[in-house]
Structure formats: structure tokens, C-alpha cells
Amino acid sequence: MPATRSIRHALAASALLIPAAAFAQEQSSTVSRWGDEDTIIVTAARTVLPPSALPLTIDVIDGITLEQQVSISGSIVDAVSALSPSFSPTRQKLSGSGETLRGRSPLYAVNGIPQSTPIRDGARDGYTIDPFFIERVELIYGSNALQGIGATGGVVNQVTVGPAKEDGFSGRVLLQGTVDGNLHGDGLGGKVGALASWRQGRFDATFGATYEERGAFYDGHGNRIGVDGTQGEIQDSTSWSAFARLGMQIDDTARLDLIANRFELAGNGDYVVVPGNRAAGVPATSVRGDAPGIPPENRVETILLSFTDTDLAGGNMIAQLFYNRSRDLFGGGTFPTFQDVTISPMGTLFDQSANQSRKYGAKLSYEREIVPGLRGTLGFDALIDRTEQSLALTGRAWVPPTEFRSLAPFAQLNLALLDDKLRFSGGVRWENVRLSVDDFTTLAFYGSREVDGGAPSFDDALINGGVVAEPWPGIRAYASYAEGYTVADVGRILRSINQDGIDIDNFLDVSPVVSNNREVGVEVKRGWVTAGASYFWSSSKRGSLLVLNGGVYDVERQRVAIQGLELNVKAETPVPGLDVSIGYAHLTGRTDSDGDGELDIDVDGANISPDRVNLTASYRSGRWRALVQGQWYLARGFEGGDPRNQFEGYMLIDAAVRYETGFGGVSLSIQNLLDKQYITYNSDTTRPTDNTRFFAGRGRTITLGWDYRF
Numbered sequence: 087m088p089a090t091r092s093i094r095h096a097l098a099a100s101a102l103l104i105p106a107a108a109f110a111q112e113q114s115s116t117v118s119r120w121g122d123e124d125t126i127i128v129t130a131a132r133t134v135l136p137p138s139a140l141p142l143t144i145d146v147i148d149g150i151t152l153e154q155q156v157s158i159s160g161s162i163v164d165a166v167s168a169l170s171p172s173f174s175p176t177r178q179k180l181s182g183s184g185e186t187l188r189g190r191s192p193l194y195a196v197n198g199i200p201q202s203t204p205i206r207d208g209a210r211d212g213y214t215i216d217p218f219f220i221e222r223v224e225l226i227y228g229s230n231a232l233q234g235i236g237a238t239g240g241v242v243n244q245v246t247v248g249p250a251k252e253d254g255f256s257g258r259v260l261l262q263g264t265v266d267g268n269l270h271g272d273g274l275g276g277k278v279g280a281l282a283s284w285r286q287g288r289f290d291a292t293f294g295a296t297y298e299e300r301g302a303f304y305d306g307h308g309n310r311i312g313v314d315g316t317q318g319e320i321q322d323s324t325s326w327s328a329f330a331r332l333g334m335q336i337d338d339t340a341r342l343d344l345i346a347n348r349f350e351l352a353g354n355g356d357y358v359v360v361p362g363n364r365a366a367g368v369p370a371t372s373v374r375g376d377a378p379g380i381p382p383e384n385r386v387e388t389i390l391l392s393f394t395d396t397d398l399a400g401g402n403m404i405a406q407l408f409y410n411r412s413r414d415l416f417g418g419g420t421f422p423t424f425q426d427v428t429i430s431p432m433g434t435l436f437d438q439s440a441n442q443s444r445k446y447g448a449k450l451s452y453e454r455e456i457v458p459g460l461r462g463t464l465g466f467d468a469l470i471d472r473t474e475q476s477l478a479l480t481g482r483a484w485v486p487p488t489e490f491r492s493l494a495p496f497a498q499l500n501l502a503l504l505d506d507k508l509r510f511s512g513g514v515r516w517e518n519v520r521l522s523v524d525d526f527t528t529l530a531f532y533g534s535r536e537v538d539g540g541a542p543s544f545d546d547a548l549i550n551g552g553v554v555a556e557p558w559p560g561i562r563a564y565a566s567y568a569e570g571y572t573v574a575d576v577g578r579i580l581r582s583i584n585q586d587g588i589d590i591d592n593f594l595d596v597s598p599v600v601s602n603n604r605e606v607g608v609e610v611k612r613g614w615v616t617a618g619a620s621y622f623w624s625s626s627k628r629g630s631l632l633v634l635n636g637g638v639y640d641v642e643r644q645r646v647a648i649q650g651l652e653l654n655v656k657a658e659t660p661v662p663g664l665d666v667s668i669g670y671a672h673l674t675g676r677t678d679s680d681g682d683g684e685l686d687i688d689v690d691g692a693n694i695s696p697d698r699v700n701l702t703a704s705y706r707s708g709r710w711r712a713l714v715q716g717q718w719y720l721a722r723g724f725e726g727g728d729p730r731n732q733f734e735g736y737m738l739i740d741a742a743v744r745y746e747t748g749f750g751g752v753s754l755s756i757q758n759l760l761d762k763q764y765i766t767y768n769s770d771t772t773r774p775t776d777n778t779r780f781f782a783g784r785g786r787t788i789t790l791g792w793d794y795r796f
Contacts, residue, residue, distance in 0.1 A: 129198060130224045130243035132232055132451055133463060134402050135500060139509055141552025141566035143227040143607060143620050143652070145170065154713055156217045157755040157789055158740050160264070160300075161320070163212035166223060166242055168717065168740070171671035172652055174695035175719055175767040178303070178311075178784060180318030180351065180384060183209035184768050188227060188624065189648040189675045189694040190239030190601060191572070197246055197345065199390055199408045200445065202236045205473040206485050206577025208414035208441040210318070214386040215349050216296045216327035218260060218279040220244045227652075228603035229570030229624055231515045231548040234467050234494060238570045238601045238626070246345060249292060249333045250285035255796075257282040260296075262753075262791030266304040266784075267761055275300040277791075281329070292331040299324050302357065302372065305782035306763030312359045312370030312781050315417040318382030325351035339397040345390045353381035361777035364730070369765060369782035379418035379438045379479070386412045401454025408448075414441040415478065426530040429480060437480050441577075443473040463498040463513070475577055485577035486526035486539070493518045512551035517571055519544045519598065523580065523590045532584040540591030544598050546571070560611040569602045574643060597643075601626040614658040624648045645678040647685055648694065663707045669700040679726065687726025691771020696722045696733055709746040714739065714759075719767060730774035736764035738783075750794030761786040 128137055128144055137144040147155075147169060155165035163182060167173045173192075174185040186192070194201040194211040201211040226232065226241040233241055250256050258281045266273035281294035303311040303321040313319050327349040334342045358375035362368045393405045418438025425435050451465035469492045475485035498513035520543040528535045552566030574597075580590075607620035625647040656667035675694040676685035688694075697720040705712040721735035739762075742755040762785070769781040 128224050128226070129245060130195065130226055130233065130241050132404075132465070133453060133461075133498070133500070134396075135461070138556070138562060139500065139502070139506075139511075139554060141509075141511060141554050141564040141605075142230075142568075143605065143618075145225040145227075147223040147225070149221050152217070152220065152223060154711075154742055154744075154755075157262070157753050157791060158742055158757050160217075160789070161212065162215075162217050162220060162223065162242075162244060165217070166225065168715065169700075170225060171654075171669040171698045171700050172227070172650060172673060172695065177766060177768045178320065178781075179314050180213060180320055180323075180353075180382065181209045181314070182212045183207070183317070184692040184772065185209075185212070186693065186695055187225075187239035187242070188603075188622065188650060189673050189689070190229065190570075190624065191236070192239040192242045193233055193236035195233060195241060195243045196347065196388060197390055197392075198233060198243060198406065198449065199388055199410060199447075200233065200236060200469070201386070201388075201410065201412075203412060203414075203441065203443040203471070203473055204236050204572050204575065205443070205471055205488050205490050206441050206475050207575045208412075208416075208443075210384045210386075210412070210414045213320075213349070213351055213384055214388070214412070215244060215246070215347050216279070216298075216325070216329075218281070218296045219246050219294055219327070219329040219347065221247045227620075228568060228605055228622055229601040230550065230568045230603065231494075231496075231517070231571050234469060234515075234517075234571070235490075235492060236572050238572050238599065246329070246331070246347070247281065247292065247294075249290040249331065249343075250283035253285050253287070255282065255284050258793060258795045260791065260793045262789055262793075264301070264787060264789045266301075267786030267788065268304060268308050270302070270304060270308075273301040273304055288335045290331075290333045290335075292329070294329040295327065297324075297326045303784050303787075305369065306758070306761045306785035307782075308785070309369075309782070310357070310372040311784065312362065312778065313353075313357045313372045313377075314779065314781070315359060315377050315382070316419065317416060318384065318414075319353050320351075322354045322356050323351055324354060325349070340393070340395040343390075343392045343394075345392070346388070348385075348387045350383065350385045352383035353377075355381035359778050362780040364774065364777055364780050367765075368780075369769075370778055370780050377417065378436060380415060382417045383415045384412070386410070398452070399454070401452055403452045404449070406447075406449040408445070410443075410445040412441070412443045416440065418479070423529065423531045424477060426480075426482075428530070435480075437477045437482075439475055439484055440478045441473065441475045441485075443471060445472075446470045459502045461500045461502075463496075465496050467494045467496070468492065473577065475581070482529065483526060484529060485581045486523055488576060488580070489520075489522040490573065490576075491520045491522070507556050509554040510552075511554070513549070515548045517544070517546050517548060517598075519546075519573075521573070521576065521590075526580075528581065528583055532582060535583055535586055535588070537580070537583055538589045538591075540589060540593075542591050542593070542597075546598065546600060548600070562609045563607065565606045567602065567604050569600060571601075572599050574599055597628060599626055599628060601646075615655065616657075617655040618653070620652045622650055622652075644681070645683070645685065646675065646689065646693075647677075648673065648675040648689075650674065661705075664703065664705045667700075667702045667704075670698070671695075672697045688724040690724050690727050691722075691731060691733060691767060696720055696735065696767060711744040713742045715741075722771075724771070728774050731771045733767060733771050736762060736783075738762055738764075750792050753789075753791045753793070755789045755791075757787040757789075758783070758785055 224243040260279040264275040277298040279296035283292040357372035362370040424437040447469040453463040471490040474487040496515035524539040548569040550568035605622040609618040650673040675689035699718040702715040722733040
């Protein structure tokens with residue numbers, strides 16, 4: 087038996103010997119939007135004002151809730167998807183391509199540092215740090231430019247664990263094992279993690295590491311789920327992560343932090359896909375075998391130096407310098423795109439691609455009260471993103487080295503009137519962007535076209551404004567308008583140029599995507615019930631849609647309009663400790679497919695999520711916690727689309743329980759409790775003729791864990 091399998095089985099077996107189950111210990115006073123908002127500072131909003139003062143829809147997933155969800159699914163992306171009805175069902179793969187928030191791509195960030203790579207979107211940005219090191223997740227819904235490029239659907243900001251609060255040593259250890267519902271030997275997985283913190287006077291340090299082995303995934307019929315050998319897999323993979331934080335409290339209000347993280351996830355390559363049959367509803371499966379080439383992998387390193395002062399000349403200052411490097415290796419094949427008869431006979435050339443991206447940047451903001459009731463923020467962001475995509479085995483450039491440079495000053499005002507019962511806010515961000523591309527030659531598949539490089543630049547003022555009214559305590563209404571900004575997947579556009587005479591300086595398809603979000607909402611928190619409703623409209627004149635062309639997704643610049651309704655209600659029941667909640671999201675999206683100015687067809691499943699209903703019951707009493715949650719993905723059709731991509735819908739139920747033993751907490755979590763057999767949303771609504779990517783979702787999956795804090 088290979089050494090990695092021995093490690094995996096040992097980890098899983100040791101975790102499964104633990105006698106009881108449940109959720110994470112309390113580690114954060116932060117709560118979701120339904121809790122006491124006055125205790126929340128949402129760092130991704132770039133203000134010290136609480137969410138109740140902002141005309142935005144904001145959720146905060148606290149540490150307890152996050153650990154509950156991660157214990158069920160194993161990832162931040164799945165946790166966010168489970169809790170947010172307007173977030174797409176996940177693909178359960180390493181690639182998040184097509185996973186959207188409110189029908190558009192979200193910006194993933196760690197402590198505000200962008201993890202997304204929009205220049206050549208490898209769609210691996212949901213797997214850049216281990217959840218063990220995340221204290222909470224901040225969700226800001228809708229297009230906005232708060233964090234710069236990329237947040238056309240919203241922001242998913244992952245906030246890492248903070249410094250030790252008291253002198254001395256503290257820490258946490260985690261041990262868990264995972265197995266499929268039928269207890270297959272190759273379905274076993276395990277994870278270990280440790281975090282140690284020290285504080286002495288003004289100085290503190292935190293170090294941590296995790297290691298995880300994942301087995302094969304099985305569907306509700308007990309069959310192995312097909313592996314995606316091209317885009318990459320979570321199943322049959324190994325990951326490890328290292329985290330460090332060094333801090334110094336300069337004085338009572340000023341602090342300096344250095345944070346570093348490295349994350350690596352690599353497939354083991356033990357399985358090959360067996361095509362399914364879409365027409366017969368038979369999903370792809372996997373059998374043991376050696377996949378050709380190097381298994382797909384993802385590696386990310388992030389370094390952040392930050393200085394904060396909460397009382398600098400009466401205001402709050404935040405300064406950050408950061409560096410982020412990522413390398414995404416994709417699986418290979420003798421794909422038509424890779425063929426070149428000058429290297430090998432047609433149809434015989436095997437290759438695989440790799441994205442490499444480096445980001446350097448700085449963020450500076452200063453906020454203070456100008457006069458009583460009026461707060462102002464001034465800031466400046468700078469970002470340089472250098473990205474390329476190469477064919478790893480032959481050294482050919484598929485996407486030429488491309489540099490994105492953004493310089494963006496911004497200003498915000500927030501005015502409180504009538505004893506804070508009425509607030510007006512507004513601001514502007516001036517984006518000064520330049521794309522630099524050298525002369526390059528496309529692959530032979532595209533005709534070996536010689537393309538003149540260039541450095542097109544764009545300037546745009548992105549505005550936002552809104553009003554918040556809270557006429558009575560616990561009743562809040564708001565309306566807002568905000569613009570977001572990104573670039574279309576420039577890499578996909580550049581690599582697919584198939585005509586001569588293209589000059590990047592005047593190539594319209596690399597122009598920016600500016601989207602807007604208009605929103606109205608009402609939130610009520612009175613007594614035993616809290617509720618919220620919001621309706622939004624989002625549009626972009628030259629949007630960015632993924633369109634399947636010859637087996638490869640390309641970008642098409644089309645007008646896109648999306649609108650949606652979100653409803654959430656949470657209630658305390660007469661049973662002490664028992665709460666129930668319901669959430670609903672309805673989304674529609676239309677696009678102008680023929681360029682005549684009319685929205686004529688629906689956007690498809692690669693670009694928008696289905697309507698959804700979430701039902702949750704949570705219970706807490708003494709040392710016990712318990713959770714049952716259901717997610718109903720409703721059937722969806724796509725007017726003007728391929729009828730084979732109609733979505734039938736499905737329902738999933740998860741459950742978890744935790745008991746505090748006095749020496750740590752023991753948790754038992756079950757994903758897909760009823761062992762439902764279903765086809766994942768992305769597989770069901772895209773690639774109607776591709777039998778190798780017709781994937782079922784995970785069947786019943788059991789995770790047993792123990793975690794201890796000291």
C-alpha cells in the first residue's frame with residue numbers, strides 16, 4: 087500500500103475511534119446579519135461603521151457557524167454556498183468556473199487581499215487557504231468597487247485568525263476522519279491541524295499547519311464519481327497549508343502585523359474517468375488507473391504587511407502592502423487546441439497548461455469624523471497583476487505574459503441625521519487601468535497568428551450612493567446604487583485570436599466590464615423574529631459570458647441584465663435553544679446574443695444559479711449543539727438555450743451534532759443525509775454532448791472530528 091494511503095487510513099481510523107460528535111467551540115463574538123450588528127466591523131466594507139449604517143446587503147459567517155459548515159462539506163466555498171441562497175451550487179471540483187453570486191463572479195479575498203486572477207481566470211480562487219486558519223467570512227452582495235477589480239457579484243472576504251488576546255501560550259488542534267456512507271476503503275480521508283499562539287507584552291506570534299488526504303468520492307448509488315482530469319479534483323487529493331502571523335502593538339491604538347500563508351492542493355492521479363451517458367441519465371464514473379501527465383494542482387502563497395491605527399489624528403488609518411503568487415496546473419490531453427504538426431503528427435501531441443500569476447499591491451485608507459454626523463474616507467489602491475498561461479510540457483505560450491496595472495484613488499462620505507435614524511452615503515472610485523501585452527504568436531490551432539502587442543488603458547469613475555432609514559429600533563430600510571469593475575477573461579480572449587491584423591491597442595474585446603447593482607431592501611428585528619427582503623437589478627452593457635465553442639469555453643462580450651429577490655427569516659421557537667430559519671433566492675438573467683440591443687435569451691447554467699429554498703433548524707443546550715439543514719434547488723429552464731441543458735432540480739439535507747467533553751469537542755457531521763442521487767447543477771446545465779463531464783454529486787458522507795483549544 088502506498089505511504090500516502092497508509093497515512094490516510096491511519097488518520098481516518100484514529101478520528102473514527104472518537105466516541106461522540108458535534109460542532110466547533112465558540113471562538114468569535116461576531117454573528118451573522120441577524121445578530122447584534124453593533125458588535126460587527128466588516129473589514130471588507132472598508133469602514134468602522136456597522137453594517138446597519140450601510141446601504142448594502144451584508145452577511146458575516148462567524149467562527150462557530152463556519153466550523154459547522156466546514157465540518158459538513160470541507161471547504162469555504164461549500165460553506166458559503168450552503169448558507170447563501172443566491173450563491174451557485176458548487177461543482178464539488180477544484181475548479182469553481184461557473185460558480186456565481188447573484189449571477190456574477192464574486193471576488194475572493196483573504197484579509198482583503200485578492201485571490202482571484204481575472205486576467206486569466208483559473209477559477210481556483212476558492213482554494214487558496216485552509217479553512218482551519220479562517221476566523222470568519224464576510225459577504226458583501228452585489229456589484230461594487232470597494233475592493234477594486236473583480237467584485238461584479240460581490241465580495242467573499244476570508245478573515246484569518248487574530249493574535250492571542252492574553253500573555254502566554256494558547257492554541258488549537260484538530261483531528262478528523264471522513265468516509266462515504268458505504269464505508270469504501272478508498273473513500274477514507276483524514277485531516278490534522280495545529281495552531282499555536284504566543285503573546286508577551288507588545289509582541290505576539292501565531293504559527294499553524296494542516297495536512298489533509300481525501301479519498302475517492304461516491305454518489306448516492308454507491309458508484310465512484312467521475313474525476314475531472316482537466317480542470318482538477320478535490321477527491322483523491324492531498325493538501326497542506328502553513329500559516330504565520332507576527333504582530334507588534336506599537337501603542338494603545340497602533341499595530342503592525344506580518345501575515346504569511348502557503349497552500350497547496352494536488353491530485354494523486356490514481357483514477358481515470360469512465361464516460362457516462364447523458365441521454366440515458368448515467369453519470370461518469372472512475373476506475374483505478376494512471377492518468378497521463380502530471381495531476382492537476384493548485385499552489386498559492388500570500389504575504390501581507392499591515393499597519394493600523396484606530397486613533398491617528400482622530401481617525402482610523404489602515405495601510406497594507408501585499409504579495410500574492412499562484413500557480414494552477416491543469417490536466418493534459420491530446421486536445422485539438424494543443425496540436426502542432428511541426429512538433430508531432432496531428433492528434434498525437436500531449437500537453438497540459440499552467441497559469442502563473444503574481445500580484446503586488448498596496449491599500450491605504452483613512453477615515454474620520456469631519457463634523458458631527460458626517461464621516462469621510464479617503465484612500466488609494468494600487469495593484470500590479472502579471473499573469474501568463476503556458477503549455478507546461480512543450481514550453482509554448484498559450485496566453486502571453488500580460489500585465490494589469492490599476493491605480494485607484496477613492497473617497498466616501500456617510501452622513502447621519504435625525505439621531506442616526508436617517509443616513510446618506512456616497513462615493514467615487516477613479517480607476518486608472520493599463521493592460522500591457524507584448525507581441526505574440528497564437529498556437530497553431532488558431533492559425534499561428536502574429537498579434538501586435540500593446541498597452542491599452544482605461545479610465546473610469548465608479549460611483550456609489552444610497553440611503554438608510556431606521557425610523558424605529560429594529561426596522562431598517564435601504565436603497566442603493568453601486569458600480570463594480572472587472573476585466574473579461576483577457577487570457578481566453580487573447581489566446582483565441584484567429585485572424586491577422588489584430589492590434590491589442592484597439593482591440594475592443596479587452597475593454598473593461600462595468601456592472602451596476604441597484605438594490606432596495608428591508609430588514610426587521612423585533613422580539614423573537616428577524617427577517618429581511620431585498621430586490622436587486624444588475625446590468626452591464628458589455629458583459630462577460632462563458633460560451634462553449636468547440637469543446638472550449640470562450641468569452642463573448644454581450645449585454646447582460648440580471649435581477650433577483652432574496653428573502654430570509656429566522657425565528658426563535660417556544661422550545662428553549664431551538665431556532666428555525668428559511669431563505670429564498672429567485673434569479674433571472676437575460677443577454678443580447680445577436681448584438682441587436684435586445685435581450686433575447688436567458689443566460690445559461692454556466693453563468694447563473696437556480697432558484698433555491700434553504701430551511702434550517704439549529705439547537706443548543708448545555709454541552710450539546712445540533713443542526714439540520716435542507717437545500718432545495720428548484721427546476722430551471724433556459725429560454726433560447728439547448729433543451730438538453732434543462733435543470734430538473736434536487737433536494738439535499740445535511741445534519742451535524744457536537745458535544746463538549748471537557749477535553750475538547752467531538753463532532754459528527756453528515757453531508758447528504760438521505761444519500762440522494764443527483765447530477766450537479768453545472769454538469770446538468772452545460773456541455774450537453776460531453777459524457778466525460780456528466781458528474782453526479784456526493785452521496786452520504788460522514789465526518790467525525792475532535793478539536794481542542796488550550
